[in-house]
Amino acid sequence: MDPHRTATQERVDERSGDMLRAVMLLARTLRKTFDHRAKSLxxxxxxxxxxxxxxxxxxxxxxxxxxxxxxxxxxxxxxxxxxxxxxxxxxxxxxxxxxxxxxxxxxxxxxxxxxxxxxxxxxxxxxVRGIPPEELAATEATLQKMHANLQRMTANAKG
Amino acid sequence: MDPHRTATQERVDERSGDMLRAVMLLARTLRKTFDHRAKSLxxxxxxxxxxxxxxxxxxxxxxxxxxxxxxxxxxxxxxxxxxxxxxxxxxxxxxxxxxxxxxxxxxxxxxxxxxxxxxxxxxxxxxVRGIPPEELAATEATLQKMHANLQRMTANAKG
DNA sequence: GGCTAAAGATTAGCTTGCTAAATAAATTCT
DNA sequence: AGAATTTATTTAGCAAGCTAATCTTTAGCC
Structure with missing residues (x-):
């Protein structure tokens, strides 16, 4: 173990390849950012x-x-x-x-x-600043696939 | 207005192109699905x-x-x-x-x-079932870009 | 050494998800 | 018509995110 590695660096490594984490983190950050800026309204x-x-x-x-x-x-x-x-x-x-x-x-x-x-x-x-429309469309499509996977999962669990 | 359109159809239309919604919905569904299945543990x-x-x-x-x-x-x-x-x-x-x-x-x-x-x-x-690795990697990268956008936003707001 | 600043844990309180259950009204079925 | 079911709303209570503030302990500075 390299004692010079910061906690943040470790975190980035652990996160790699972890879609679940990326989605949850983004959702929380989104809400937090929105809340912070909407407070004035x-x-x-x-x-x-x-x-x-x-x-x-x-x-x-x-x-x-x-x-x-x-x-x-x-x-x-x-x-x-x-x-x-x-x-x-x-x-x-x-x-x-x-x-x-x-x-x-x-x-x-x-x-x-x-x-x-x-x-x-x-x-x-x-x-979405700086992200090309095709990339956004592709990402949104993938998110919907994942959502469909979850829906299918719970549907099967019920049967 | 077509009175035969279901609420679900309307919802799908409204959602299209809305990354924010897609992320928040997926995060909630993820948590819900996990919670439901983890209850036995x-x-x-x-x-x-x-x-x-x-x-x-x-x-x-x-x-x-x-x-x-x-x-x-x-x-x-x-x-x-x-x-x-x-x-x-x-x-x-x-x-x-x-x-x-x-x-x-x-x-x-x-x-x-x-x-x-x-x-x-x-x-x-x-x-992630049925989704090719490249697509997943691309999606995760895009999610991280969006996260970085939010981080940059709040950093600027502070200055 | 002693004062101040920083860090770790906690408490308190708000918000927003959820499920389960209660109530009231409308709809459906004999 | 009357009973049973469904639908819309609400209440109650849990979970997990957040910020702000408190308390204790440590670290840093003269």
């Missing part, structure tokens, strides 16, 4: 994503919104609680189905929606 | 990762362990609390530096370590 990553989905189509039910964002209903519910308390959204009962609550932006937050959109766009651009 | 994803790191080199300090796993010290601390309570690890004070607590497997868990390793290896293999 009074938002977090999860809340900003929800705001964008709501702005794209106001009046969706909470469960449809959850499905859109690929999260579970209780998670969605709690995120909406936070946004509602902060005055970003409001929930209105749907007249024709009293189980449903539809989600809308507030007048105040509708004014902010564009700013949030721009912010999100900027961060996405920074994320 | 009495472990979660985070705890299994910790166990593997400890098994690779017993006696590390908690902060070194945190650095190895790229997580913060308090997160590491809480994960170790859980592993200790479950009898998987023990923490021993280091004689030469009384701030430090070194982390070791217990006799009982050392017997399980190989099983955990095999389990983890299997999941990693499933994750």
């Amino acid at each position: 009074g938002l977090t990553f999860a809340r900003a994503q929800a705001m964008l989905a709501i702005a794209r189509q106001e009046g969706m039910s909470q469960s449809h919104l959850a499905e859109t964002l690929d999260i579970e209903a209780p998670t969605m519910n709690r995120t909406l609680d936070g946004l509602e308390e902060a005055g970003f959204i409001e929930r209105r009962p749907q007249p024709h189905d009293r189980r449903v609550r539809q989600v809308f932006l507030t007048g105040r937050s509708r004014a902010h929606a564009e700013e949030i959109f721009d912010f999100s766009t900027t961060l996405r651009a920074e994320l | 009495g472990l979660t994803f985070a705890r299994a990762q910790a166990m593997l790191a400890i098994a690779r080199q017993e006696g590390m300090s908690q902060s070194h362990l945190a650095e190895t796993l790229d997580i913060e010290a308090p997160t590491m601390n809480r994960t170790l609390d859980g592993l200790e309570e479950a009898g998987f690890i023990e923490r021993r004070p280091q004689p030469h530096d009384r701030r430090v607590r070194q982390v070791f497997l217990t006799g009982r868990s050392r017997a399980h370590a190989e099983e955990i390793f095999d389990f983890s290896t299997t999941l990693r293999a499933e994750l």
